[in-house]
Amino acid sequence: MLEIKNLHVKLEEEDKQILKGVDLSVESGKVHAIMGPNGSGKSTLSYVLSGRGGYVVTDGSATLDGIDLLEMEPEARAAAGLFLAFQYPVEIPGVGNMTFLRTAVNAQRKARGEAEMSSTEFLKEVRAKAKTLKIDAEMLKRPVNVGFSGGEKKRNEILQMAMLEPKMCILDETDSGLDVDAMKLVADGVNALRDAGRAFLVITHYQRLLDHIRPDVVHIMASGRIVKTGGPELALEVENNGYADILAEEA
Amino acid sequence: MAVRRQNRLQPKLDAAEARLAATSLPEGGVWITEARNQALARLRTTGLPNARDEYWKYTRPDTLVQPEPVAAALYRPDEKTIFADLDRLHLTFVDGVLDVAASDPRALDGVEIQTLADAAAADIHWAREVYGVLEARGQDPVERPLAALNTAVATEGLAIRVTGKAARPIQLTYLQSAPDSDAMIHHVIRLEPGAELTVLENGPAAARLTQVIEVEVADGAAFHHIRAQGRTHERRAATHIFARLGRESAFKSFTLTANGALTRNDVVIEFTGDDALAHVAGAALGDGSDRTGFHHDDTIFITHDALNCESRQVFKKVLRNGATGVFQGKILVRKGAQKTDGYQISQALLLDGDSQFLAKPELEIYADDVACSHGSTSGAIDEDALFYLRSRGVPEGPATDLLILAFVAEAIDEIDDPAIAAALLERLESWLSRHRG
Incomplete structure (x- = not known):
């Protein structure tokens, strides 16, 4: 589903190479995890894939079901089925959460040439999905992420994911700032969406999240490259021994 | 020193005489003739504004002052009149003149609606306690000569006296039919104790509009004013609201401005009774690439001269393609006006590097037990x-x-009535969809 080949990315503002040849292939129905020390380029990879400005792709490619992602506007990538759950969800004062969700759902439908969701249909669906994530009506009414706790923000990301039903979900350190209960809630939300037609790329520092969202494949990223790929046991190895051993081994 | 002052004043006096020479001085009954003569005397003391005046530094008054208006091409978007879905009493002005045939009968329970001309024809009228009186009070400490000019020569407008709670709002639609029209409208409104009225205004009125609304809000009365200013790209307008607020009264005014080559909206409010509130808000959206650009100026002056009154000024401007926004807002708290709660915020959203926002927030406080805050941002x-x-x-x-x-x-949140807020939001959204990028 997601094919990344030899991806090289530098910062737009300064001559600093962040990604130095990332190769990654995520198949439909699978959950891949990327782990790695700070500054290894994990978050940059998620931003470049979703189309955030400030980066220049100097080499390589990234495709979603064969379509070149890197040439598309962020909204077109979203409509094509890519979703990024932000590490730091943005607060948007003055824009109601419901308005935001509905605008997004219908914009994607429109871009795909589908009929817009009626407001009753939308309301019914959003209420049901919000309930399983323990998001109350009050939170839905409030401006997007404004005054939300860390856990509420992350649950709100998962709610968006549930409503938008993307094919390829990237979760950027969704576990950061979450207590155990909140992490379980978020993980349950993600697991409920696991499906043969959908793939996940879970970026995390810790094994913890992967206890709840069981990955099929684990990648270790360091210095802008995937340096090691293995099964779930690789995450445990990191948890027990840290990155030093793996990195030394690869060097 | 005196000579220098004279030298600076002379061009302004000349400008006033030039404008008066191009205008006919109206006839009327005793009371209004007196009011007009006094206004004429005020005008002949100050002259008309020029760019050297403190409150005209950011907005060039030339086209508002000169004897003939600059022509403005008509703009008739294919959509129905705003507020048409509301249950309201609808009056229509064309080029600044009331079009009786196109207006509803002026019958509304608890409200007397007369034309200014009818009120002016009488020798004695309640309006003499308001007409030119609030405007004259509003000339100090900042002179507003275009308002004095208006009081001196205006013949069109309404005299509205409210004795009860009006069941419906009054909507005033100002159409423009001639490209070189020059409208001078003066409304005088008095709300008796406990009375309530909402006035809705919309439309450009003319190529150039010079307007004064004087509102006396007596004890316990409430006046709401909502304005959707005309979207004619080339129109120019200088409007003034002068309000005097009694004890436990309420005054709320909201203006939506989209388009217009030049708009200057002055609001002058004086609290004379305790425990009253005044909210003045506005949203202005301008695209400088429209045929004659966009320049919008909100100049607000609120005087607290009573106990425990609350004033709010909330102004938002969205500017693109070289549009200019101006905010000059003042809160004056007189000695003894304790427990005053004054709030002022003016913000601009600049959608590109060519647009500019000029803000002059002012607080002048002579009481020691007050809470006043102001803020201004552009980003x-x-x-x-x-x-x-x-x-x-x-x-x-x-x-x-x-x-x-x-x-x-x-700013929209300042509007209490959801139907009115929705109508304005719809206008706003349609403007945005037409002015993208």
Whole structure:
């Protein structure tokens, strides 16, 4: 589903190479995890894939079901089925959460040439999905992420994911700032969406999240490259021994 | 020193005489003749404004002052009149003149609606306690000569006396029919104790509009004013509201401005009774690339001269393609006006590097037990928020619109009536969809 080949990315503002040849292939129905020390380029990879400005792709490619992602506007990538759950969800004062969700759902439908969701249909669906994530009506009414706790923000990301039903979900350190209960809630939300037609790329520092969202494949990223790929046991190895051993081994 | 002052004043006096020479002085009954003569005397003391005046530094008054208006091409968007869905009493002015045939009968329970001409024809009239009186009070400490000019020569407008709670709002639609029209409208409104009225205004009125509304809000009365200023690209307007507020009264005014080559809206409010409140808000959206550009100026002066009164000024401007926004807002708290709660915020969203926002917030406080705050900001669209929206599939244009609407929301929130707020929001959204990028 997601094919990344030899991806090289530098910062737009300064001559600093962040990604130095990332190769990654995520198949439909699978959950891949990327782990790695700070500054290894994990978050940059998620931003470049979703189309955030400030980066220049100097080499390589990234495709979603064969379509070149890197040439598309962020909204077109979203409509094509890519979703990024932000590490730091943005607060948007003055824009109601419901308005935001509905605008997004219908914009994607429109871009795909589908009929817009009626407001009753939308309301019914959003209420049901919000309930399983323990998001109350009050939170839905409030401006997007404004005054939300860390856990509420992350649950709100998962709610968006549930409503938008993307094919390829990237979760950027969704576990950061979450207590155990909140992490379980978020993980349950993600697991409920696991499906043969959908793939996940879970970026995390810790094994913890992967206890709840069981990955099929684990990648270790360091210095802008995937340096090691293995099964779930690789995450445990990191948890027990840290990155030093793996990195030394690869060097 | 005296000579120098004379030298600076002379061109302004000359400008006043030039304007008066191009205008016919109206006839009327005893009371109004007196009021007009006094206004004429005020005008002949100050002259008309020029760019050297303190409150005209950011807005060039030339085209508002000169004897003939600059012509403005007509703008008739294919849509129905705003507020048409509301149950209201609808009066229509064409080029600044009341069109009786196109207006509803002026019958509304608890409200007397007369034309200014009818009121002026009488020798004695209640309006003499308001007409020119509030305007004259509003000349100190900042002179507003275009208002004095208006009081001296205006013949069109309404004299509205409210004795009860009006069941319906009065809507005043100002149509423009001649490209070189020059309208001079003066409304005088008195709300008796406990009375309530909402006035809705919309439309350009003319190529050039010079307007004065004087509102006396007696004890316990409430006046609401909502204005959707004409969207004719080339029109020019200088409007003034002078309000005097009695004990436990309420005054709320909201203005939506989209388009217009030049708009100067003065609001002058005086609290004379305790425990009253005044909220003045506005949202202005301008595209400088429209045929004659966009320049919008809100100049507010609120005087607290009573106990425990609350005033709020909330102004938002969205500017693009070289548009200019001006805010000059003052809160004056006189000695003894304790427990005053004054709030003022003026913000501009600059959608590009060519647009500019000029703000002059002023606080002048002579009482020691007050809470007054003011803030002024200008900034661009939040790129992080924009990317967040786009990453969820909302295209750049609609995402920008959503953020613009969010920015304006604080001002719109000042409107109590949801149906009125919805009508204005719809206007705002249609403007945004026509002025993207």
